[in-house]
Amino acid sequence: MVSFIHTADLHLGLEFKSANFSRQRADERRVELWNTFERIVNKSIEDEVDFLLIAGDLFEEEFFTYKDINRVKDTLSKADKVNIVIVAGNHDTYNKKSLYGLVDWPNNVTVLGKEGIEIKEYPDLNTHVYGFSWDRGEIQEDILKDFGGLDEDRVNILVIHGDLLNKESKYLPLDKSILVHLGFDYIALGHIHKPIIISDKMAYCGSPEPLDFGETGEHGIIFGTISDGATSIDFIPFSKRIFIERPIEIDETMGYFDIINKIQECDNKESKGKNLYRIILKGILNSGIEVNVSDMERSLQDDFYYIEIVDETIIDYDLDELARDNRDNIVGYFIEEMKKKDLDDRINRQALYIGLEALLKGKVEL
8 A cells, every 4th residue: 555645835935925914924824834834744754654745836936045945855854754756836946947956855855857757666665656847937738748658567646736727727737538548546736726636546635725815715635545556535624724704794774883793703713813814794884884994904803813804885875865866867767766666675675775886886896
């Protein structure tokens, strides 16, 4: 039996410049990326796996330094009984200028595929590991078109960073049917940050730490075994924190502190104190209430590790006054038509407000 841990897309060194975090929170997340990387290596040691497979974007080459790559080497050297295979992705390319080439890697670490698909043989495990490393930021050619056959008497693993979801991608488009046809016992994919189990023999592990609100939900690593031609894999949640989006529905009867209380009640205390939240206010807002997002975030910062609020509410209009002021235009006509409906019905009332919002802005936003 061959066992492995599959990870990718750690993006060590990322500075989170595009995030809305404070500098303090961004620095904390940078440290947590390193801590999670070290926890993954430690788990590979504790679980005594045969392989740790790192499928690209281990680090952010824009921000990474020689000291950083040596820290990676020192961390991996602790797992001296684990065979560690790394391939480069589009954020940590392997070329003449690459930090990968400046390090004297320990014997258990192989950076694979810097000149096309490359094989590394592990005779004691009866295993061949294939890998491909990026040498530039965009690749669209079919790198598998000349790939030869596999030795079916061996366990065969492919480690590759590419896009299986978009055939027109600039980021190494991959074809699922071709990959399946090649016959690998396992294909360790990187590039897509959300975990996707395609089959027992092919998966994106996702980024072990989510990087922004486009990466909500659980993040982690994959543990797998290959025995007698059968592959078994399990996704293991592993991130320090998760990004959570919570829509909060409000109505015209709610005051400012009612809204604050509803946000506070959106989750349990432990989760709020640990994770990163985006609260999306929806529904109808009392016209006498002002939603100042910045003030709300500041008033709630003791309840949440991180919170940002998005206001998507619609103002509760004074319909009689609005109708009088617009009796000779389309706004007035629209109100009179909608009044013929049952406005105590929530759906009808919300349709009225959405229509008014669009008419008063002079455009419809989809």
